[in-house]
Amino acid sequence: MRTLTLPGGARAEVVAAEWHDAFGVVTSGRVQLELRDGEPGPVFGRDAGFWLRGTGVRALRNPDGRTARVRVFTPGAAARRSPHPLREPHPDGDDMNSTKDTEIVAGPASEQPSxxxxxxxxxxxxxxxxxxxxxxxxxxxxxxxxxxxxxxxxxxxxxxxxxxxxxxxxxxxxxxxxxxxxxxxxxxxxxxxxxxxxxxxxxxxxxxxxxxxxxxxxxxxxxxxxxxxxxxxxxxxxxxxxxxxx
Structure with missing residues (x-):
C-alpha cells in the first residue's frame, strides 16, 4: 500500500506497470484523470475509488490549490520500477494487507513550479x-x-x-x-x-x-x-x- 501525494497543480504520469492491478482511493483533495489524448477526464473527490487498468489514462492531476492524496492498493507482486521521477515505494509496502504506507510525492518541489x-x-x-x-x-x-x-x-x-x-x-x-x-x-x-x-x-x-x-x-x-x-x-x-x- 502506498500514498501518492499531489501538491496543488501537480501532475503524475501513470505507468501501466504500476497501475496494472492497483486500486486508488482519494483520501484528501480532488484528483482529475488526464485521458490518452490529453483531454481532461473525470474529477474524483474524497473517498472516491477508481481502477486505471485498461482505461488509457495517462496522468493524474491535482486541479486545485490544496494538496491531494491517493491511497493506492496493489495486490500481488511489488510494482515494477518506475521510469518517471517519483520516489519508489519500498517493496514491503506494496501488499494490500501490509500495514506499511509509503508516501510518493509527485515530483520534487524544484521541478513542480507552483x-x-x-x-x-x-x-x-x-x-x-x-x-x-x-x-x-x-x-x-x-x-x-x-x-x-x-x-x-x-x-x-x-x-x-x-x-x-x-x-x-x-x-x-x-x-x-x-x-x-x-x-x-x-x-x-x-x-x-x-x-x-x-x-x-x-x-x-x-x-x-x-x-x-x-x-x-x-x-x-x-x-x-x-x-x-x-x-x-x-x-x-x-x-x-x-x-x-x-
Missing amino acids: RTRRLGGLAGTGLIATLAAMVATTLGAALARVVGVDFEIPDGGETIPLAGIAVVTGFFSVVGVVIAVALLRWSARPADRFVRVAVALTALSLVPAPVSGANAATVAVLLGLHLVAAAVMIPALTRSLRSRTG
Whole structure:
C-alpha cells in the first residue's frame, strides 16, 4: 500500500506497470484523470475509488490549490520500477494487507513550479507581448498616415487617432492574456485550446473594418493592424503555455 501525494497543480504520469492491478482511493483533495489524448477526464473527490487498468489514462492531476492524496492498493507482486521521477515505494509496502504506507510525492518541489509562479510567468510574458503589439500597431499606423491613409470613419465622422489604435490593441491583447491564464488554470491542453480561441477571435475582429464605410486604404490598413497584433500575441502566448505545461 502506498500514498501518492499531489501538491496543488501537480501532475503524475501513470505507468501501466504500476497501475496494472492497483486500486486508488482519494483520501484528501480532488484528483482529475488526464485521458490518452490529453483531454481532461473525470474529477474524483474524497473517498472516491477508481481502477486505471485498461482505461488509457495517462496522468493524474491535482486541479486545485490544496494538496491531494491517493491511497493506492496493489495486490500481488511489488510494482515494477518506475521510469518517471517519483520516489519508489519500498517493496514491503506494496501488499494490500501490509500495514506499511509509503508516501510518493509527485515530483520534487524544484521541478513542480507552483501554480502562482506558472500563472504569473504567463501573465508577465503576455504583458510584454502586449506592449510589443501596441508598439507594432502604432508604428504601422503612423507609417500608413505618412503615405496618405486618413483613418477616417464616415459613419461616425471621426478620424481614428494613433492613441486610439494603441489603446484598442492593448485592450484586446490583455483580453487574450486573460484567456490564456484561464486556460492554463483550468484546461488540460491550454496551448491547443488557446490557438483555436485566439484564431476565432481574430477572425471576428476583422469584421468591423469592411463594414465601417471607410475607404479601401483605411480598411486594408486596419485589417493589417489586426493581423500584426495577432502575429505578436498568439505565438508568444502559445509558446509560453507550452513551456508551462510540458
